[in-house]
Amino acid sequence: MRTKLFQFKALLAILLVAALLPWNQANAASEKPAFDPFEKSIDEIANALDTNQITSEELVEYYLKRIEAFDKQGPAINSIITVNDKALETAKKLDAERKTKGPRSKLHGIPFVVKDNFDVVGMPTTAGSVALKNDYPSKNAFTVQKLIDAGAIVIAKTNMSELAASYGRLGYSSMGGLTLNPYNLNRDASGSSSGSAAAVAANFAVFGLGTDTSGSVRGPANVTGLVGIRPTLGLTSRSGVVPSALSFDVTGPLARSVEDAGIVLSVMAGTDKNDKATQTAHHYVRDYAKSLDASSLKHARIGVATDFFGDNAEVDAIAKQAIAKMQSMGAVAVPVSYSSQTKYLWTPILGPVGDAEFKTQFEKYLGMLPAGGPKTLQEVIDISESPEVANSATPVNPGRLEGLKTALEKADTLNSKEYKKIVHKEIPNTRKEIMDIMKKNKLDAIVFPTMSCPASNRFDKEDPTYVCTAYDTYAASYVASATGFPEVTVPAGTVEAGVPVGISFFGPAYSEQKLLSLAYSFEQATKARTVPKNTPELP
Structure with a gap:
C-alpha cells in the first residue's frame, strides 16, 4: 500500500513539474531582452548577437518581413531584384557556429544587400538587364566573398540603373523596374546603386554594396541619407563585378553611419590577384572605424570647391551651413576653384573612356560566366530589342539602348590616339591639378555638396516642386572618378521636399582614414540623418 502511495505522489510531482514547465519557459522568454534592430548600428547589432538578445536567424526574419511589407507593397520602394532563399539557412548555421566557435568578426550573422552587378553564387547576376536574367555565376565576387568569410549574410540583391548607366532614368532597369526614394515617392533614388541605397535607408539590411563609376555610390547615398564611400581606385577589388569602365570603376559600401561604412570598407578592401589595380592595396587597408576621431575638424584645413554651388538654393544653404558648422568646430575653410576642364570632366574624360572600354571589358566578363547566356554586347542588344522585352511592362530604357549601341560602335577607339591621350595625359594632369x-x-x-541639386523627379512622374538649374547635377562627382581619388559623402540636411542632401569630403589617393574621420567629426556634431517616413518601424 505504501509503495502505491509513494508511486502516486511521485507521479503527482512529475505532473506538477510538467504543468509548470511551459509557464517557466514562457516567463523566461518574457524576460529575454527585446532587441529592436531598426536603425541600429553594426556595433549595436553585434553586441545584441553576442549577448543573446537576438539570433542571426531572427535578424534575417526581421529584415525579410520589412522587405515583404515595404518593397513590393505599401510604398513599393522596389529596391530588391532577388531575395536570397538561402539566407535563413545560412543564418542558422552561423548561429550554431557562434555557439561553438564564437563570432568570426563584428559582421558575423549580419545581413547585407548587394547591388545586382556583383556575383553571388546561387543568385543570377543581371546588372538590371533582362538579357542576363539566367546568368548564374560559379563563384562570388571577391569583395562579397570577403564579407561572407567575415560572417556577413547576403539577404538580397538590389535593383540598379541598367548595366550601371541611367541615361535619364535613374534607378530604372528592364529587370527590376524603377526604384523609388523612401523619403519621397515622387523622387528617384539616383543611380546606379539606387537599390542598395534605398534598401539600406529603408532598413531592409544593415548595410549594402554598390559600385561607383561616375557617382553611382555617392549620388544614391546623397539622396537617401546615407554615408557612401567611393574608395581610391585599387583599394577594393572589381573581380566578379560586371564592369562599366575599369579606368573608373570601384566597389564601395553604403551605410547609415560613418562608423558602419568604415567597418565594411576595412573588411572588403584588399589585394586580389584577379584585379591588378589592387596589387598594393594590402599596404593601405586600415581598421578605419577604430581610428575615427570626432575632433578631426578642430585643426583641419578644408578647401571649399566653389564651382559646384549655384544650381539649387536649398542645397546651397545646407552646404554653406555645413561649412559654417565645420568652421565653428575649428576648421579653416579655404575657397578653391578648378580649371575649366576639371569643372566638367564628362565630355573630355569620362564619356569617351567609358564608350571605348565598355564592350571589350563587358564581353570579357560575360565570357567567364557558365554557358547559356549571351556572350557578346550585340546579343545583349538583340535580346533588349526583342518584341518580348520591348512590349513588356519594363522595356529597356531607350536612352540606355542607344548608349549600348554607341559603345558597340566605339569599341575600336580603345587603341585610338584620343583614348591613349586621355589615359596617359589628361587623367594624370587632372590628378596633378588636384594635388x-x-x-x-x-x-x-x-568639400562640396555631393550633388548640386536634390533628388530629381522620377522619370515617369512630374513633381513641380523640383527646382534645378544645373546642366549636370553630378558634375562634382566626376573629379574623384577621373582621378581615382577617394570621396566620402555624409548626410548634411534635408530640403523641403523631404529628401536628404549630403556633403562630400574628397582627398588624395588612400586618404580614406582622414576623410572618414573628418566626415565622422561632422556627422557626430550635426546628427543630420533622418528616418524615411515611408518605411517606418513595423508594429
Whole structure:
C-alpha cells in the first residue's frame, strides 16, 4: 500500500513539474531582452548577437518581413531584384557556429544587400538587364566573398540603373523596374546603386554594396541619407563585378553611419590577384572605424570647391551651413576653384573612356560566366530589342539602348590616339591639378555638396516642386572618378521636399582614414540623418 502511495505522489510531482514547465519557459522568454534592430548600428547589432538578445536567424526574419511589407507593397520602394532563399539557412548555421566557435568578426550573422552587378553564387547576376536574367555565376565576387568569410549574410540583391548607366532614368532597369526614394515617392533614388541605397535607408539590411563609376555610390547615398564611400581606385577589388569602365570603376559600401561604412570598407578592401589595380592595396587597408576621431575638424584645413554651388538654393544653404558648422568646430575653410576642364570632366574624360572600354571589358566578363547566356554586347542588344522585352511592362530604357549601341560602335577607339591621350595625359594632369591645389593651400580635404541639386523627379512622374538649374547635377562627382581619388559623402540636411542632401569630403589617393574621420567629426556634431517616413518601424 505504501509503495502505491509513494508511486502516486511521485507521479503527482512529475505532473506538477510538467504543468509548470511551459509557464517557466514562457516567463523566461518574457524576460529575454527585446532587441529592436531598426536603425541600429553594426556595433549595436553585434553586441545584441553576442549577448543573446537576438539570433542571426531572427535578424534575417526581421529584415525579410520589412522587405515583404515595404518593397513590393505599401510604398513599393522596389529596391530588391532577388531575395536570397538561402539566407535563413545560412543564418542558422552561423548561429550554431557562434555557439561553438564564437563570432568570426563584428559582421558575423549580419545581413547585407548587394547591388545586382556583383556575383553571388546561387543568385543570377543581371546588372538590371533582362538579357542576363539566367546568368548564374560559379563563384562570388571577391569583395562579397570577403564579407561572407567575415560572417556577413547576403539577404538580397538590389535593383540598379541598367548595366550601371541611367541615361535619364535613374534607378530604372528592364529587370527590376524603377526604384523609388523612401523619403519621397515622387523622387528617384539616383543611380546606379539606387537599390542598395534605398534598401539600406529603408532598413531592409544593415548595410549594402554598390559600385561607383561616375557617382553611382555617392549620388544614391546623397539622396537617401546615407554615408557612401567611393574608395581610391585599387583599394577594393572589381573581380566578379560586371564592369562599366575599369579606368573608373570601384566597389564601395553604403551605410547609415560613418562608423558602419568604415567597418565594411576595412573588411572588403584588399589585394586580389584577379584585379591588378589592387596589387598594393594590402599596404593601405586600415581598421578605419577604430581610428575615427570626432575632433578631426578642430585643426583641419578644408578647401571649399566653389564651382559646384549655384544650381539649387536649398542645397546651397545646407552646404554653406555645413561649412559654417565645420568652421565653428575649428576648421579653416579655404575657397578653391578648378580649371575649366576639371569643372566638367564628362565630355573630355569620362564619356569617351567609358564608350571605348565598355564592350571589350563587358564581353570579357560575360565570357567567364557558365554557358547559356549571351556572350557578346550585340546579343545583349538583340535580346533588349526583342518584341518580348520591348512590349513588356519594363522595356529597356531607350536612352540606355542607344548608349549600348554607341559603345558597340566605339569599341575600336580603345587603341585610338584620343583614348591613349586621355589615359596617359589628361587623367594624370587632372590628378596633378588636384594635388597642386591641396599642396598650395595645405588642405586636409576638399568639400562640396555631393550633388548640386536634390533628388530629381522620377522619370515617369512630374513633381513641380523640383527646382534645378544645373546642366549636370553630378558634375562634382566626376573629379574623384577621373582621378581615382577617394570621396566620402555624409548626410548634411534635408530640403523641403523631404529628401536628404549630403556633403562630400574628397582627398588624395588612400586618404580614406582622414576623410572618414573628418566626415565622422561632422556627422557626430550635426546628427543630420533622418528616418524615411515611408518605411517606418513595423508594429
